[in-house]
Amino acid sequence: MDRRHLYGATFGIVGVLLAGVQLLHATEQTAVPIAIVVDGAPFALLGLSLSFAGYWLASSEQFEEYLPRIAAWAVGGTLLLASVAALTLFSQRVATGTLQRATYITADSITVGAVAGTVVGLYDAQSQQHRQKLEAERDRTEAFARKAADLNNYGRALAQATTVEEVSAYCIEGLSSLLSLSETAFVEVGPEDTPITSSTVSNSFESQLRSIARHAAEDEAVVAVHEGESVPADVASVLTVRLENTAATTGVLVAIRDTAEPISTEDEQLLELLASHASMVLTRLYSGPGQGRPDNR
Structure with missing residues (x-):
């Protein structure tokens, strides 16, 4: 049993026992059916609500981290x-012969306390979960902002590049910086050959x-x-980024990854901007003269 x-089973058993x-x-105090229903049913339902909470916690993974x-x-x-019940009874100086009634009051207080504590615990777990989501969103936004700033620097560097080799070097460095990938290549896919520039x-x-390129x-x-x-x-997946241009040769960035998971939407947008x-x-x-990349179209 996990x-x-x-x-969940503990909450369920406690709830059934309290009910x-x-x-x-209720049956010990009176034999009148209506009195039994009025006196016992509300607290019994409160006890059963713990059992329902136990079933919910056992069947849902939402609060698994916050069960303790x-x-x-x-x-x-x-x-x-x-x-509180014990202090109240003590302050009232329960007389001899009223001990049984004291147990009734104590049981009522325990039932209400267990339900109230569980409700507060669920609310607290939801608050913690919401806070963690906000922190994760904040960290994701900050990471995106840092990557976008780095990409802006690579964009300025690319604008000043004078050779394809410089472009390939900046692209490899930019891709490695954005996604922390150490094995990357710049491949020029031409009509006949496919040289690896860097x-x-x-x-x-x-x-x-x-x-692949x-x-x-x-x-x-x-x-x-x-x-x-x-x-x-022995390679989980390979990431490719196509660099479109008006010549017959197409530049393609190829990077080896250690995971097969798809990249995030934010990273895809940044890679598309780098490609642009x-x-x-x-x-x-x-298109310039003397570059050694023929335009065969």
């Missing part, structure tokens, strides 16, 4: 209300990188993640 089911105690106390916190609130509420990838992957150059997507049989062995900066520069370089 932790979630253990906590049973309330009904037992919810249980602590439930125990704290129970002890608090039980203490690379930090193992030489054993060169032929497969050329094949050519496939990416013919794809409509600017940013794509390749996995499965099309990537080298690099594409404009490549168009200028490929």
Whole structure:
């Protein structure tokens, strides 16, 4: 039994026990059905609400991280209300022969305290969960802002590039900085050949990188993640970024990743912006005289 089911079962059993105690106390105090319903049913339903909370906690993963916190609130509420009941009875100096009535009052207080503590615990767990989501969103926004600032610097550097080799170096550095990828290559996909201009990838992957780059150059997507049989062995996935231009040669950034998960929307937008900066520069370089990249279109 995992932790979630253990906590859920505990809440469920306690709820059933409290409901049973309330009904037992109601029948002990009177034999009138209406009196039993009025006196015992509300507290019995409160006890059963704990069982429902236990079923919910056992079947839902939403609050699994906060189960000890919810249980602590439930125990704290129970002890608090039980203490209040004990102090009240003591202050009233319960006389001999009224001990049974004292147990009824104590059981009522325990039931109410357990339910109140559980409700407060669930509310507290929701508050903690909401705070963590806000913190995660803040961290994500700050990370995006830092990456966007770095990309802006690479955009200015790309605008001043005078050779394809400089563009490839800036693109590799920018891609590695944005996604923390250490193995990246810049491949020029031409009508006949596919040279690798710059690379930090193992030489054993060169032929497969050329094949992936050519496939990416013919794809409509600017940013794509390749996995499965099309990537080298022992590689989770390969990321490609197509650099469109007006020449027959298409630049493609190829990066090896250690995960097959898709990249985030924010990272995809930043990569598309990097591709836009690099594409404009490549168009200028490929169209200029003496660059050695023929325009066969």
